[in-house]
Amino acid sequence: MRYCFGVDIGGTTVKIGLLEESGAIVDKWEIVTDTSEEGKNILPNIAASIEKKLEEHQIDKADIIGVGVGVPAPVTSEGVVNGTANLGWKYKEVKREMEEMTGLKAAIGNDANVAALGEMWKGGGAGEKNMIMVTLGTGVGGGVIIDGKILVGQNGAGGEIGHLCVNYEETDRCGCGNRGCLEQYASATGIVRLARQKLGQEMRPTILNKEDVTAKDVFDAVKAGDEVAKEIAVTFGRYLGYGLANLAAVADPAVFVIGGGVSKAGEVLIPYIREPYMERAFFANKNVKFVLAELGNDAGICGSAKLVLDA
């Protein structure tokens, strides 16, 4: 039996998985992300944790194919990070360092891209080679998979789909400094923003509370038949569907996988996205499927494992 490790580095914890080559998770655990001193302990801590786990499971290092790592920052195709918002790293040759520390082959990718790869391997996109994952969380992230491989791009910034402009008339600014980014409408934060705008000018009865509304509240209210909530969902879905239609014209996917916290609302989301998508999609892209992500928090460890298996 051969194995590999999948590592998903986050700002507070590092998730690590030991997987069989087939993708079955043998063990998974977390360690704290030590961001002190420019994050210099992060990779050594991962390497030590891996050594310990090999001992625990009595697995020979020769049976390990490699270690894949997802990082919350752009990662070049050479496995280099040029700076991170949350880890303290500046320029860092993550692939080289990881290989030196573990004695294993390493492959490094952006966390959102790697999660997309995981969903293609074992989740909502299983069986497909051309896939776009859209992660609707605090922000909107994503990953574009072309012919089974992550679209990395020149600066490791491929698939930054949260910053597609979907509304050139927007006057509010996105966190990135632009106006009209998809993230302003389709993230959990964006949905709250849409809900507040709507509720501020709404006279009809609604179970939503303007002062204290979450993205989950909106979709719970949609499920309860609340008309005001449904109109918020229509606005959300229109921007997202239009954005995905533009994405499809570039990347021509077989399937969109919708993940992140907002996607926990479930299948109710899909028609709100699909309908405006179909209205705007180029004819060659109309046969695309929309599915929900399936791996949840395991997408990162599965995808980073797949990254090194494919390397």
Add this chain to the structure above:
Amino acid sequence: MRYCFGVDIGGTTVKIGLLEESGAIVDKWEIVTDTSEEGKNILPNIAASIEKKLEEHQIDKADIIGVGVGVPAPVTSEGVVNGTANLGWKYKEVKREMEEMTGLKAAIGNDANVAALGEMWKGGGAGEKNMIMVTLGTGVGGGVIIDGKILVGQNGAGGEIGHLCVNYEETDRCGCGNRGCLEQYASATGIVRLARQKLGQEMRPTILNKEDVTAKDVFDAVKAGDEVAKEIAVTFGRYLGYGLANLAAVADPAVFVIGGGVSKAGEVLIPYIREPYMERAFFANKNVKFVLAELGNDAGICGSAKLVLDA
């Protein structure tokens, strides 16, 4: 010395090139595209022309690496076409047929994508591996090159950048049936449309003639300092620059190569595109270069040759 053939099938003529492996063009010529009887003679005519040329140059078939073919239709990664607007083909296994007819390895791609590959190999994108070519002709076509390879997509419709929506408020329809496609503003036809709109409501003197204006007239007038023409160029460049900013957020290119008939206006075009691009681009994509295409009509034969060399 080893060689390959590059074939660029158009609706009226087929351009064919005999190239050295290095990319040097040994010979190039054209044959008529026989679209009669559902285009059944097109591939046999190409195969016959190749045989004749091998004889003429006294080159042994064993020294030919293969034949690359660009087709004016979506082409799947298996070299299959599911229908064409101009050639009469319905479902056609172009790769298989071409290989059977010539006895050579064949590789088939969409013509705009293949032209992009040519520009990456020997033209404006030389030296880069992540490149987007934008072809501003009667329509707007393009090709997205990721890590040196064409982004083909699930249906062979990757890089259909003429149908990115850049104006959600547009009321006129694009040829594709949508509204607000990049093609409606940045193609030669689109520029004429913008010019007519502008000239219809313009009181200032201009050297442009509302009844008879071409895209070339507009950029000639820009070069002559005509203020009205400059404002048309600003509108053209804004839609194109905004569209390219969205493209960059997905594909993260190193360089945009601007080609097609409109690009013959020359370097004067670039600032009109770059400025709105920089205004809208995600921060990670601001270091992109803008260059003009260099291969003109040879992009297709060069790119299709490269396609088979890489296959």
